[in-house]
Amino acid sequence: MRTATTFFAAIALFAAAAPCPAQAPKADPKPVVVPFKLLPSRHMLLDVTLNGKGPYKLIFDTGAPLNLVNSRVGKDAGLLKKKKAGGGFGFGLFGGVSQVEVDKLQVGDVTAVDLPAVVMDHPTVNAISSAFEDEFGKIEGIVGFPFFARYATTVDYQKQELVLKPTDYKPADYLGDLMTRLMSASEKGGKPRVVGAAGLWGFSVQPADDKEPGVLVKEVFQDGPAAAAGLKPGDRMLTLDGRWTDSVGDAYMAASLVRPGRTVAVVVKRDGKDITLKVTPTKGY
Amino acid sequence: MTRWLIALTAAVCTTGLLAAADPPESYEIPYRLTDTKHVLVRAKLNGKGPYNFILDTGAPAVFIPKKLAKEVGVKLDGKGWSTFDRFEVEGGVAVDGARTRVEDLFQLEGMNGLGLAGAELHGVIGYNVLAKYRITYDFTADKLTWVPLDFDPPDPKGIGRGGQGGLEVLGPIMKVLGGLMGINPNFEVRGRGFLGAETEDRKDGVYVKSVLADGPAAKAGIKAGDKFLAIRLGIGGMQKARRIDIDTPRDLARALAEAKSGDELRIEVRRGEVIETTAVTLGGGL
Numbered sequence: 001m002r003t004a005t006t007f008f009a010a011i012a013l014f015a016a017a018a019p020c021p022a023q024a025p026k027a028d029p030k031p032v033v034v035p036f037k038l039l040p041s042r043h044m045l046l047d048v049t050l051n052g053k054g055p056y057k058l059i060f061d062t063g064a065p066l067n068l069v070n071s072r073v074g075k076d077a078g079l080l081k082k083k084k085a086g087g088g089f090g091f092g093l094f095g096g097v098s099q100v101e102v103d104k105l106q107v108g109d110v111t112a113v114d115l116p117a118v119v120m121d122h123p124t125v126n127a128i129s130s131a132f133e134d135e136f137g138k139i140e141g142i143v144g145f146p147f148f149a150r151y152a153t154t155v156d157y158q159k160q161e162l163v164l165k166p167t168d169y170k171p172a173d174y175l176g177d178l179m180t181r182l183m184s185a186s187e188k189g190g191k192p193r194v195v196g197a198a199g200l201w202g203f204s205v206q207p208a209d210d211k212e213p214g215v216l217v218k219e220v221f222q223d224g225p226a227a228a229a230g231l232k233p234g235d236r237m238l239t240l241d242g243r244w245t246d247s248v249g250d251a252y253m254a255a256s257l258v259r260p261g262r263t264v265a266v267v268v269k270r271d272g273k274d275i276t277l278k279v280t281p282t283k284g285y
Numbered sequence: 286m287t288r289w290l291i292a293l294t295a296a297v298c299t300t301g302l303l304a305a306a307d308p309p310e311s312y313e314i315p316y317r318l319t320d321t322k323h324v325l326v327r328a329k330l331n332g333k334g335p336y337n338f339i340l341d342t343g344a345p346a347v348f349i350p351k352k353l354a355k356e357v358g359v360k361l362d363g364k365g366w367s368t369f370d371r372f373e374v375e376g377g378v379a380v381d382g383a384r385t386r387v388e389d390l391f392q393l394e395g396m397n398g399l400g401l402a403g404a405e406l407h408g409v410i411g412y413n414v415l416a417k418y419r420i421t422y423d424f425t426a427d428k429l430t431w432v433p434l435d436f437d438p439p440d441p442k443g444i445g446r447g448g449q450g451g452l453e454v455l456g457p458i459m460k461v462l463g464g465l466m467g468i469n470p471n472f473e474v475r476g477r478g479f480l481g482a483e484t485e486d487r488k489d490g491v492y493v494k495s496v497l498a499d500g501p502a503a504k505a506g507i508k509a510g511d512k513f514l515a516i517r518l519g520i521g522g523m524q525k526a527r528r529i530d531i532d533t534p535r536d537l538a539r540a541l542a543e544a545k546s547g548d549e550l551r552i553e554v555r556r557g558e559v560i561e562t563t564a565v566t567l568g569g570g571l
Contacts, residue, residue: 042416061341061342158416194475195475195476197571221481222499224481251571252477253317284481284494285537
């Protein structure tokens with residue numbers, strides 16, 4: 001059931017992200033260019049102001065689910081005054097971890113408010129800092145998903161710049177969810193994850209008996225969206241909305257990400273030729 | 286004059302099409318966010334896979350574990366580096382001569398051990414490949430945009446500690462702090478059971494808009510215009526029987542979320558003035 005909840009939360013997010021014609025059109029937010037420095041280790045370094053203090057040198061990391069600063073910055077920027085209740089639960093193991101909220105984070109001309117972060121002296125950040133401190137100054141943390149997910153973020157290593165354009169995406173509270181996930185992980189105890197299409201397509205698939213890419217289309221239901229688009233039993237489906245469908249699970253996963261009413265490409269191999277069909281799933285099960 | 290304009294427009298369009306055909310100026314790369322908020326893309330290595338990779342500016346290079354290197358048949362150069370014959374990212378990107386570190390990353394092992402991400406993670410894609418593209422991450426869109434750059438990223442340097450030039454410390458720096466708690470995750474994906482009914486959300490509930498001929502709903506006698514009232518699950522199965530009232534589209538989604546092909550349900554509908562209860566065996570399908 002937890003999986004399902006996450007799944008529907010994702011759908012809800014997509015739905016929320018869809019343009020809403022009832023609202024007055026918002027002025028298109030302007031993209032902001034933020035230069036970064038590249039460390040010899042190829043980490044991206046940003047000058048970041050927290051609650052008006054700093055700037056501090058933080059690593060920009062798309063692989064980090066958290067924002068993180070060391071305890072010096074935590075004190076200096078007054079972050080430790082705003083600890084979250086129950087902060088640091090499972091992380092107590094690692095010693096000295098606090099969950100905090102940053103009121104204001106500024107990078108270049110970009111300002112983000114009310115961001116979650118953790119205060120922790122992370123050994124890898126320390127190691128990177130001491131290796132490059134002479135040239136770049138102290139490196140004291142990481143800026144990750146809770147920040148950049150709020151923007152359409154473009155990374156250009158050649159120009160050494162980030163381009164940030166605000167979007168309506170609201171990143172969920174990662175740490176808040178983590179405990180729930182840990183609990184549900186032990187609850188589920190090794191059951192497969194059930195994935196359903198987000199809409200009704202009207203066909204079924206079965207695995208092929210060779211190792212070539214694609215799955216076989218088994219049935220195509222009369223009058224369904226797939227039939228209307230020209231899908232035929234025996235077709236070998238290679239991609240659905242640009243996603244590889246090399247297994248039955250892959251096909252469901254790809255279809256789980258297409259909202260009803262959206263027209264997407266389905267590429268099939270038929271009589272040795274690749275054919276692109278345009279399918280619009282409807283609402284249904 | 287008008288004719289000229291049309292001709293000109295046509296010419297411009299044709300040129301545009303030709304330019305777009307070979308090679309593309311940008312790629313739409315499908316991604317998913319894992320449960321741990323990592324950006325996951327899939328890649329085929331030397332034609333094998335697909336495998337799940339995290340896009341990670343916190344990593345200096347592509348990293349794959351030793352077991353995977355063996356599986357896809359890449360040869361090590363003695364310093365922990367290797368080169369793929371073919372490295373294809375889902376969405377059409379093929380990276381020429383992509384180099385990879387071959388190393389077991391405890392962070393990925395930790396996440397996989399707990400099943401935290403909701404998908405098995407096979408490796409990370411870092412600077413040496415990411416830097417060849419101008420990549421836009423926009424989580425309101427369902428694809429990333431990769432624009433190839435005319436840029437050959439220089440090799441990353443270690444930070445001068447430990448063996449291998451310190452590169453081992455430069456693996457993904459801030460993944461999940463996972464431990465091993467004896468959880469046995471299952472990354473297998475099963476398709477949800479198929480009903481073959483188009484639904485319509487109205488103010489007062491969820492209705493059947495149409496049923497697909499020969500689909501499970503049609504076979505069970507469910508008809509267009511029926512209003513969903515309740516679904517009973519766990520009939521004749523191992524699970525406890527449950528009855529879920531259907532008042533909103535969300536209720537219906539929740540009721541069917543974990544149902545598998547072959548599961549038997551009782552669907553209670555209002556048809557005109559009559560309440561009907563129908564047994565439905567879910568099929569396989571999308």
